[in-house]
Amino acid sequence: MSSLRLDRRTLLRGAAAGGGLLGLQGLMPAWAQTGSPGLRSDLPSLVGPNIDLTVGHSPFSVGGRTGHAVTVNGLLPAPLLRLREGQNARLSVTNTLDEDTSIHWHGILLPFQMDGVPGISFPGIKPRETFVYEFPVKQAGTYWYHSHSGLQEAMGHYGPIVIDPAGAEPAAYDREHVLVLSDWSFMHPHEILARLKKSPGYFNRRRTTLSGLLSGSDGMSLEERRMWGEMRMDPRDISDVNGTTYTYLVNGHGPDDNWTGLFRPGERVRLRIINASAMSIFNVRIPGLPMTVVQADGADVRPVEVDEFQIAVAETYDVIVRPTDDRAYTIVSEAIDRSGMGRATLAPRLGMIAEVPPLREVPTLTMADMGMGGMAGMDHTAMGHPTVEASTTTSMDHVAMNMRDPDNAPRDMAVGVGVDMVAMAPANSLGQRPLGLRDVDHRVLVYTDLVSLRPNTDRRPPSRSMEIHLTGNMERFMWGFDGRKFSELVEPIRFERNERVRVTLVNDTMMGHPIHLHGHFFELVTGGPEGHQPLKHTVNVAPGSKVTFDLTADAPGDWAFHCHMLMHMHAGMFNVVTVRPMDGAAG
Amino acid sequence: MTISFLRLAVATAPLFLAAGTATAQPQDPHAGHVTAPAPARTPAPTPADPHAGHDTSTTAPSPAPAVDPHAGHDMSATPALQTPPADPHAGHDMSAMSDQAADPHAGHDMSGMAMGPPDIPTSANDPGRSPEAAPPPAASRGPAHAADLYFLQTDMVAARRLLIAENGDIHTTAVIIDRLEAGVGGDEDSYLWDAQGWIGGDINRFWWKSEGEGEFGDGLEEAEVQALYSRAIDPFWDLQAGVRQDYRPDGEDVTHLVLGLQGLAPHWFEVDAAAFLSTDGDLTARVEAEYDQRITQRLILQPRIEVDLAASDIPEIEIGSGVSSLEAGLRLRYEIRKEFAPYVGVEWSRAFGRSRDFIEARGGDAEDTNFVVGLKAWF
Numbered sequence: 024m025s026s027l028r029l030d031r032r033t034l035l036r037g038a039a040a041g042g043g044l045l046g047l048q049g050l051m052p053a054w055a056q057t058g059s060p061g062l063r064s065d066l067p068s069l070v071g072p073n074i075d076l077t078v079g080h081s082p083f084s085v086g087g088r089t090g091h092a093v094t095v096n097g098l099l100p101a102p103l104l105r106l107r108e109g110q111n112a113r114l115s116v117t118n119t120l121d122e123d124t125s126i127h128w129h130g131i132l133l134p135f136q137m138d139g140v141p142g143i144s145f146p147g148i149k150p151r152e153t154f155v156y157e158f159p160v161k162q163a164g165t166y167w168y169h170s171h172s173g174l175q176e177a178m179g180h181y182g183p184i185v186i187d188p189a190g191a192e193p194a195a196y197d198r199e200h201v202l203v204l205s206d207w208s209f210m211h212p213h214e215i216l217a218r219l220k221k222s223p224g225y226f227n228r229r230r231t232t233l234s235g236l237l238s239g240s241d242g243m244s245l246e247e248r249r250m251w252g253e254m255r256m257d258p259r260d261i262s263d264v265n266g267t268t269y270t271y272l273v274n275g276h277g278p279d280d281n282w283t284g285l286f287r288p289g290e291r292v293r294l295r296i297i298n299a300s301a302m303s304i305f306n307v308r309i310p311g312l313p314m315t316v317v318q319a320d321g322a323d324v325r326p327v328e329v330d331e332f333q334i335a336v337a338e339t340y341d342v343i344v345r346p347t348d349d350r351a352y353t354i355v356s357e358a359i360d361r362s363g364m365g366r367a368t369l370a371p372r373l374g375m376i377a378e379v380p381p382l383r384e385v386p387t388l389t390m391a392d393m394g395m396g397g398m399a400g401m402d403h404t405a406m407g408h409p410t411v412e413a414s415t416t417t418s419m420d421h422v423a424m425n426m427r428d429p430d431n432a433p434r435d436m437a438v439g440v441g442v443d444m445v446a447m448a449p450a451n452s453l454g455q456r457p458l459g460l461r462d463v464d465h466r467v468l469v470y471t472d473l474v475s476l477r478p479n480t481d482r483r484p485p486s487r488s489m490e491i492h493l494t495g496n497m498e499r500f501m502w503g504f505d506g507r508k509f510s511e512l513v514e515p516i517r518f519e520r521n522e523r524v525r526v527t528l529v530n531d532t533m534m535g536h537p538i539h540l541h542g543h544f545f546e547l548v549t550g551g552p553e554g555h556q557p558l559k560h561t562v563n564v565a566p567g568s569k570v571t572f573d574l575t576a577d578a579p580g581d582w583a584f585h586c587h588m589l590m591h592m593h594a595g596m597f598n599v600v601t602v603r604p605m606d607g608a609a610g
Numbered sequence: 611m612t613i614s615f616l617r618l619a620v621a622t623a624p625l626f627l628a629a630g631t632a633t634a635q636p637q638d639p640h641a642g643h644v645t646a647p648a649p650a651r652t653p654a655p656t657p658a659d660p661h662a663g664h665d666t667s668t669t670a671p672s673p674a675p676a677v678d679p680h681a682g683h684d685m686s687a688t689p690a691l692q693t694p695p696a697d698p699h700a701g702h703d704m705s706a707m708s709d710q711a712a713d714p715h716a717g718h719d720m721s722g723m724a725m726g727p728p729d730i731p732t733s734a735n736d737p738g739r740s741p742e743a744a745p746p747p748a749a750s751r752g753p754a755h756a757a758d759l760y761f762l763q764t765d766m767v768a769a770r771r772l773l774i775a776e777n778g779d780i781h782t783t784a785v786i787i788d789r790l791e792a793g794v795g796g797d798e799d800s801y802l803w804d805a806q807g808w809i810g811g812d813i814n815r816f817w818w819k820s821e822g823e824g825e826f827g828d829g830l831e832e833a834e835v836q837a838l839y840s841r842a843i844d845p846f847w848d849l850q851a852g853v854r855q856d857y858r859p860d861g862e863d864v865t866h867l868v869l870g871l872q873g874l875a876p877h878w879f880e881v882d883a884a885a886f887l888s889t890d891g892d893l894t895a896r897v898e899a900e901y902d903q904r905i906t907q908r909l910i911l912q913p914r915i916e917v918d919l920a921a922s923d924i925p926e927i928e929i930g931s932g933v934s935s936l937e938a939g940l941r942l943r944y945e946i947r948k949e950f951a952p953y954v955g956v957e958w959s960r961a962f963g964r965s966r967d968f969i970e971a972r973g974g975d976a977e978d979t980n981f982v983v984g985l986k987a988w989f
Contacts, residue, residue, distance in 0.1 A: 136760045142773025146765035220782040232904040252877040434739040443845040454726035487743050490732050496845045501812050508778030519749040527730050550727040571730040580756040595778030604751040
């Protein structure tokens with residue numbers, strides 16, 4: 024990247040903005056335009072109670088190329104919806120596409136028939152029809168919305184929601200910016216999926232090689248490589264789709280566009296960060312600026328200061344930073360396989376830039392990622408020690424034999440073609456640093472750092488516990504729950520209304536899966552302060568590990584439950600959660 | 611006919627046995643299990659654990675009140691690196707944790723801050739596929755589909771059908787040209803194609819294969835087309851059955867029944883093994899295996915081996931019983947794109963036993979080495 028070119032472009036853009044020509048940026052809503060001074064109430068984001076949204080086709084340009092996007096009100100990302108807790112929201116969505124569309128309000132607690140999932144909550148929005156969503160706003164925080172039809176979300180159909188609390192805001196700040204992280208490809212998402220079906224490693228250009236073995240740059244011994252080969256697994260299969268086709272966006276801007284948010288030195292700046300990607304998990308950091316996490320998935324948490332955090336698809340994190348110097352800072356959202364990054368800048372004035380750190384080295388999966396993190400004496404692998412040689416040779420042989428033992432799965436799980444592995448000793452990953460961040464020498468957020476600010480409302484012990492396996496076959500790009508794709512006509516997951524259930528998700532695959540439950544928050548069982556389990560609508564289950572949450576199934580109706588990796592969902596990792604009886608359901 | 615099928619079964623048995631060992635999963639549920647629930651971890655000062663090994667004396671927040679872990683932090687001057695994390699557990703009375711019903715660590719020494727999340731046991735801790743508690747009966751009360759209460763049932767039925775199709779029922783079409791190449795080194799320059807393709811879902815596919823070869827001077831020597839039903843029977847293996855039609859400009863066109871197994875063996879060997887029963891009653895088999903050794907991300911060395919077997923002599927096409935021929939090739943390709951890779955290589959072939967006799971009897975060479983240049987492509 025030529026910094027000269029970048030300077031010139033940034034300056035030009037700055038000049039345009041200074042000349043009051045913000046409209047030149049066309050597709051960008053005001054809050055997403057580079058050089059945005061930040062969110063103020065007078066900026067034209069959409070506020071309730073009545074909001075009109077139109078879904079349609081738009082061209083979208085990044086990196087000097089123009090492609091075809093599916094957008095809301097012609098914008099990518101879609102307009103910011105600014106609501107207030109306690110109000111009524113009335114959102115009229117008109118479909119100008121030639122195919123069905125929908126909007127799902129991600130993380131919002133509402134009557135199920137307003138949740139926006141065609142085939143579960145409602146029939147979908149037909150071409151040239153308008154559907155009116157109406158619901159009371161019962162919560163505050165940072166959320167987002169997106170299409171739940173086909174793969175429209177991967178083509179730009181997503182936008183942020185900010186709900187202001189009815190009472191006092193617990194986290195003090197002077198200014199805020201919304202950062203919508205996403206991934207953009209000029210390849211149609213159906214074509215991406217077709218390539219993955221034909222060649223699951225298609226987008227991976229960082230596989231282990233002979234030259235990597237000889238030079239040592241693969242960081243893997245011959246013996247380890249032999250073991251991975253024996254299992255027909257790829258230790259570099261970190262992300263199915265990556266920077267070889269994706270441009271990583273921040274508020275619709277590519278890295279060269281350098282979206283810039285302004286601050287005055289000394290201000291406390293709240294960054295509302297949303298991962299609206301189709302397939303990309305990011306590691307987010309602002310070199311030189313510690314971040315205090317105050318909210319996760321829209322729910323307030325006790326402030327915790329970190330230097331970097333991982334944000335899985337569909338998660339949101341609100342952080343507060345306090346830049347005191349008159350300098351620019353780079354906001355880095357690096358794809359977890361280090362194949363690319365989103366880049367934005369926080370600066371006191373437009374045109375200022377900070378150093379952009381280079382991409383770090385691609386991580387390599389370990390035995391813990393194969394579901395062996397919980398084996399006695401192997402904790403050191405789970406804990407991220409790069410050296411596994413000590414236990415490698417002795418344990419590998421029988422380990423490879425037991426990689427797909429049905430006895431490690433519940434009785435009703437189908438251990439068939441769609442299951443290439445069953446985790447034999449999954450470790451609870453909530454306290455472990457995420458993939459690729461195990462050895463960085465600064466503070467990294469782990470799920471166990473999250474502590475709900477407010478006490479949990481339901482303190483009953485769970486009356487039932489259940490286990491759901493996240494399963495897949497990497498070679499065939501098949502994904503499912505308990506060995507079945509949704510298309511195989513699976514039984515729904517049934518809860519009794521107000522039932523308190525402890526759910527353990529076991530990841531039988533070597534990829535992370537951000538699992539999202541509609542219409543509810545669940546409490547991660549982190550072992551943290553009693554009665555303050557953190558609330559989440561989406562949790563990333565690390566490769567080969569397990570995660571436990573407590574759920575009060577208090578929203579009657581039918582809800583989607585799925586992996587938010589869009590291609591994993593589309594390939595079958597999806598199910599319906601039913602909450603019955605319906606009596607007295609709102610609506 | 612009965613005899614032919616018997617012969618087919620006998621001839622293919624080793625084939626499938628071999629594949630079976632490659633794919634079978636050992637059933638001993640205890641091998642490899644060390645213990646059931648992992649014991650509570652003792653604090654270990656590893657970099658992965660944000661709470662372990664902190665020297666709390668260096669920076670502020672150890673005695674800070676629980677609600678405000680930042681007490682004592684000077685936010686304006688916090689250096690970026692090497693600062694211990696603000697500890698959300700600081701100041702908590704950990705003894706309160708012990709009365710949390712589901713906490714398996716209750717009673718453990720909580721003094722260290724390395725306390726991880728509780729280890730909730732799963733099936734892996736309890737081998738034997740124990741059943742789960744069923745949902746309460748009330749969970750099944752009421753309508754099967756809640757949305758039918760609010761929307762036209764006909765609309766919902768159509769939407770549900772689409773939802774099912776869009777979440778797992780993916781159909782794909784693939785065309786793979788494994789080898790499209792020219793060879794030099796024999797009596798005459800030769801050409802060869804070896805292509806296949808499939809259409810269908812994850813389990814059931816229509817699969818076709820075609821290969822043929824000839825000499826640039828003499829024209830087509832032999833060609834075949836297979837049309838197969840392919841069914842995934844294992845994460846890595848497809849069972850295939852169908853017909854094969856041969857074309858021989860200088861002889862008789864023959865039709866075969868095909869039964870084969872195609873997939874990925876451990877260590878990433880791509881294997882295609884099939885038995886063929888011709889309308890003349892001749893039983894033959896063919897096993898191909900290839901391996902991609904990535905030298906760099908784009909430069910790939912592919913060893914390939916093909917063995918042809920026959921249950922009896924077929925003099926018309928110079929095939930003798932037993933191992934009739936062996937081909938071994940080494941191709942070095944460069945992936946300009948993943949789907950488009952030209953290559954150069956060398957291919958060695960040799961006939962054995964009666965096949966060799968047949969070939970030598972007409973003055974031909976039983977052994978042949980060719981240099982090849984070609985293209986691997988798929989779309």
